[in-house]
Amino acid sequence: MVLFLVIPGEGRTGRRSHGISFALKRGIFRSKKKHRWTKIILSGIRNRRISGKRRLLFSSGNLSGSRKERRMEYRGNILVVDDEVGPRESIRMxxxxxxxxxTAKSGAEALQKITDESFDLVTLDLNMPDMHGVEVLKRIKEKKQEIEVVIITGYGSLETAQQAIRYGAFDYITKPFNIKEFISVVNKAICKKRLQDRVGTVISDLKSKGITDWSVIMNQGEPDPQGGTVPLGEAWSNCKNLSLLDFIKVLSRTLEAKNSNMHHHSERVNHYSMVVAEAMGLSEKEQEVLTISAFLHDIGKVGISNEILNKRGKLNPEEWTEIKEHPRRGVEILKPLCLPQEVLKIILHHHESFDGQGYPDGLKGEEIPLCARIIQIIDSYDAMISNRPYRKALSLDWVIQEIQSCAGAQFDPRIVKVFVDILTRQESLNLVGSS
Structure with missing residues (x-):
């Protein structure tokens, strides 16, 4: 069984055909009398071009699951954005x-539809004539941050991939892509959006009832599809497509939403931390622990008022004491998740200083977990290059000098050297601004 996708090409008359056929069958689609079609045999990522000028969009995969099973899955609301009719209609079908x-054939049309209607997911082409896809992504997130966005492009680059990460894209897919894998990515994004909606609703309902203790909130019941309830801290298990890390990302994003200055902060800290971890040769297990810790390192700030977090002037002693409690508070919030002890230690100690002058326990040097030392530098870096209510983002040159001046005092000198080398070379980390 081979999957054939027929994408319209140019006919001899110069007219462009607009039909599209999509089928699972043996044999090859025949050409229409008046128009030629691009006929592509899809097998893995290899293709044979029979005629026409269109490029291969998809590759086949073994599409599993019965029609009945597919219909039982949650049906999300998806907006497909592409200026070319062929790719747009192909994804739709x-x-x-x-x-x-x-569907929408331009960035402007997509933004208008998002304003007027409710969507769970947007699939977005990058190269559109009226507005580049990255700009559309940025505006989508400004309008409705909760919408998941999957970038689909035949002209991918490291720069656009990093921009997509920066502005909160769920995934970045290059053409040609495997249909089965594409469907899996979309379903996973929809599931994540649903979980985020549920988590947000449960949290809002509990807070409206005066429940503000986050360790209590994480243990509250959330409806189980099979009847009964499960603790909010285990709600991710109801979405078979999501891992614990996916749930952690959902939780992080939901709780960060209370402070506009924190949007995507944990995602950037994770991204930058992983670049440093790879450069330092950390093991796969260490990187897994670092990822979870990076996404959750500031979760203890959810109980701190925006008045304190966004204060323009100097914090008074009481406010500073409350800020310094957020690592301990974060550990208490996360206990119901039964995370590895290494993760909780990293979150607890990510504000310790190399010289012992940090908080909460005044650890120094090698006493501080390595991943906590990495997150401390990256956390400070992201804060400095991000806009704050009380100041504009600082320049990269200034930030590099500041990080170097703190080596041996606030920061581990070895990590400083690795990170500054990365920033200087700009090989894998050229996202130095924050939205």
């Missing part, structure tokens, strides 16, 4: 059996 689909 692929996803139609699974979800409710609408």
């Amino acid at each position: 692929i996803m139609k059996p699974y979800h409710e689909i609408q």
Whole structure:
């Protein structure tokens, strides 16, 4: 069984055909009398071009699951954005059996639809004539941060991939892509959006009832599809497509939403930390622990008022004491998740200083977990290059000098050297601004 996707090409008359056929069958689609079609045999990522000028968009995969099973899956609302009719209609037809689909042929049309209607996911082309896809992504997140966005492009680059990460894209897919894998990514994004909505609703309901203790909130019941309830800290288990790390990302984003200055902070800290971890040769297990810790390092700030977090002037002693409690508070919030002890130690100690002058326990040097020392530098870096209510983002040159001046005092000198080398070379980390 081979999957054939026919994408419209140019006919001899110069007219462009607009039909599209999508089928699972043996044999090859025949050309229409008046128009030629691009016929592509899809097998892995290799293709044979029969005629026409269109490029391969998709590769086949073994599409598993019965139609009945597919219909039992949650149907999300998806907006497909692409200025070319072929790719746009192809994605629409692929996803139609699974979800409710609408399309937009420009960035402006997409933004208008997002304003007027509710969507769970947007699939977004990058190279559109009216507005670049990264700008569309940025505006989508400004309008409705909760919408998941999957970038789909045939002209991918490291720069656009990093920009997509910066502005909160769920995934970045290059053409050609495997249909089965594409459907899996979309379903996973929809599941994540649903979980985020549920978590946000549960948290809002509990807070409206006066429950503000986050360790209590994490143990509150959330409806189970099979009846009964499960603790909010285990709600991710109801979404079979999501891992614990996916849930942690959802939780982090939901709780960061209370402070506009914190949007995507944990994602950037994770991204930068992993670049440093790879450069330092950390093991796969250490990197897994670092990722979880990076996403959750500031979760203890959820109980601190925005008045304190966004204060323009100097904090008074009482306010500073409350700020310094957020590592301990974060550990208490996360206890119901039964995370590895290494993660809780990293979160607890990510504000310790190399010279012993940090908090909460005044650890020094090698007493501080290595991953906590990495997060401390990256956390400070992201704060300095981000806009704050009380100041504009600082320049990269100034930030590098400041980090170097703190080596041996606030920061581990060895990590400082690695990170500054990365910043100087700009090989994998050229996102020095914050939205």
